[in-house]
Amino acid sequence: MEKFTTHQGLVVPLDVANVDTDQIIPKQFLQKTERVGFGQHLFHDWRYLDEHGLENNPEFILNADRYQGASILLARENFGCGSSREHAPWALQEYGFKVIVAPSFADIFYANCINIGIVPVKLSEAEIEQLFQLTNNAEQQMTVNLSEQTVTVAEHSFTFSLDEFHKYCLEQGIDSVGWTLNKLELIEAFERKLPAWQ
Amino acid sequence: MATTLYEKLWQRHLIEEKAGETPLIYVDRHLIHEVTSPQAFANLKFHNRPVRRPERTIATMDHNISTRSVAIDAAGDGAANQLRTLEKNCNDFGIKLFGMGHKNQGIVHVMGPELGLTLPGQVIVCGDSHTATHGAFGALAFGIGTSEVEHVFATQTLRQTKAKTMKIEVTGQVAPGISAKDIILAIIGKTGSAGATGYVVEYCGQAISALTMEQRMTICNMSIEFGAKAGLIAPDQTTFDYIEGREYAPSGDNWQAAVADWQSLKTDDGAEFDAVLTLKGEDIKAQVTWGTTPGQVIEVDGIVPSPQDFSDPVEQESCSKALAYMGLTAGTKITDIPVNKVFIGSCTNSRIEDLRAAAAIVKGHKVSSSVDAIVVPGSYRVREQAEREGLAQIFIDAGFEWRLPGCSMCLGMNDDRLAEGDRCASTSNRNFEGRQGRGSRTHLVSPEMAAAAAIAGHFVDLSTTALSTSALDA
Secondary structure: OOOOOEEEEEEEEOOOOOOEHHHHOOHHHOOOOOOOOOHHHOOHHHHEOOOOOOOEOOOOHHHOHHHOOOOEEEOOOOEOEOOOOOHHHHHHHHHOOOEEEEOOEOHHHHHHHHHHOOEEEEOOHHHHHHHHHHHOOOOOEEEEEOOOOEEEEOOEEEEOOOOHHHHHHHHHOOOHHHHHHOOHHHHHHHHHOOOOOO | OOOOHHHHHHHHHEEEOOOOOOOEEEOOEEEEOOOOOHHHHHHHHHHOOOOOOHHHEEEEOOOOOOOOOOOOOOOOHHHHHHHHHHHHHHHHHOOEEEOOOOOOOEOHHHHHHHOOOOOOOOEEEEOOHHHHHHHHHOOEEEEOOHHHHHHHHHHOEEEOOOOEEEEEEEEOOOOOOOOHHHHHHHHHHHHOOOOOOOEEEEEEOHHHHOOOHHHHHHHHHHHHHHOOOEEEOOOOHHHHHHHOOOOOOOOHHHHHHHHHHHOOOOOOOOOOOOEEEEEEHHHOOOEEEOOOOOOOEEEOOOEOOOHHHOOOHHHHHHHHHHHHHHOOOOOOEHHHOEOOEEEEOOOOOOOHHHHHHHHHHHOOOOOOOOOEEEEOOOEHHHHHHHHHOOHHHHHHHHOOEEOOOOOHHHOOOOOOOOOOOOEEEEOOOOOOOOOOOOOOEEEEOOHHHHHHHHHHOEOOOOOOOOOOHHHHHO
16 A cells, blocks of 8 residues: 655545445446456546446536546545445545545445545534635645645645544555454454354 | 443454554454455455455355346356356355355345354454344444455454444334334434444334344344444344254354353443434334435425425535436425336345235235336345245236346346336335436335335325225326
8 A cells, every 4th residue: 555645636626415435436337356447437427428438527526627637535524425345445546536525424435545545534514615615616736744634725724633543554554454464363362262152 | 330232242352452553353254245355355365365264254146146047147247257256266265155046145134144144242244334234133243345355354353443332212113014114214314314424323122122133134234324333233032033043053052152142232221322312113104215315215195305494505405416316396295206116125125024015015916007126035045935935926926027136226236227217116225326227216115115116106105095906097
């Protein structure tokens, strides 16, 4: 996993609440056995006018000229709700998003982001509203500083909270499986105490 | 100190909790399927790591299989590639697989409980958000992503942040004809689609205790639809009676020891929850979703709401967007909404009791000429039992298609999809935009309501309206 320290990038404001993982990556694109090839299908049903993804929907915010190259997604509450499919954050990452900023995230989606190195930034509803005001119809750069746990747009700076270990994993880009395999003795000791029927 | 059921399950599985690290918990049972496992296996191979405890993982094929044929390539090349990859991976890593046409094959959350793989007091995970289903047994069960599937394969553990606790009590009794699906939809209608994000929910109260295991599974199954990490119901005699004698359940002395242990799995008197919600069973009516999140739900005798009915601007916007997508006008009576498709199935409502409830409504009637209706049993065991009991024949005689088991039209990963503009009464769990097919419209309902809608061609308030011949003509 790539290490994350700071990132500066263009913000695209997606003003929709309860964006579910079926919207992020519809089921017809889940039939792959690799982790790549999902970015082109990100938000497929909103992004394209046709089923085959040939014609862009000019109304969809990701297709607007001014937001091309965006690497930070601003969204509303309950982002990533629905299925556990990690294909959703894979698609966001492959498209180019490194940070997602929202007032709240669904739990499984949030964990999936941490596990693949996307930084999920939770801010208050009021702060999110302010960011929408700043980024609607405007190209705005945001700076995300992981060690300081701040995001900054123009002169506005906001602090976000993050679990200490999640932060460590993102900063170091650690292999979490390898990390846990260093604790095999603890796991084996736990297993020796399990009852026979377990 | 008085503790909740969740805290007991948490403490039992906690391997290590130390400053600066997310707690490490043990996983007793890991269920896998073809869609969310291939990349996890691939990473194991890349790192040359084994599956640490292969006997604790069980695989089945459910998400993208055909419901018309047991042939592995019957649902297209992409599906066939994933199914064959699962076969190969299970073979390479020594994992038991219930593949195409196996007598134990079924939707992963139907299969686990019916085989006795799901037990009280376990931590059960699966790369599928409806894993919360297994919480009906007093197991801590939740969905995980593919990186976590890999973590479980390699270590038999997971890193988890401790959740907050929410008690949802349903007091008294529900009226006859009100199903578990109506109860859980009514709960989600109260909390909203993210009302329990960050929480593990324990369902309790007289109306919950009175439910059968299959009904409890329907309740816990939809916990994720209002954001809960997991749903729990404390195990009781109903639970033990259901499990006893099942293929993988403990037996003999182990059974006695297990039940003795399981009896301690309940919230102590006086234990405190971080949040509490109480519903009166008597107040719950049959439910129909009108929007594009499960929280956008209303009683069958109600009307489609208007954006002005909501005070929060974000909810107003969500309502407008949902009405536009669903092709509905505010003020329309729910019972006036016509449907042209009916789907009875999914990990929410495809067990034998669901099929019995639907068949009881269907018996003696015909599916409306304006409706295409399918029944997809949750597993081969359910399918065979329904055939033995004559339920399959009731559906077939009425004009339903009787299919092979699978996830089917709940998510439309196979060829069971709705067309653009189709409006479906569905016993599944998600009414998201495009869930059952691009541009399709889903109304979540109970098996009874889906059956009635198939016959009448629209939703029916069965508490006041009999499904008569006149309903057939309506």
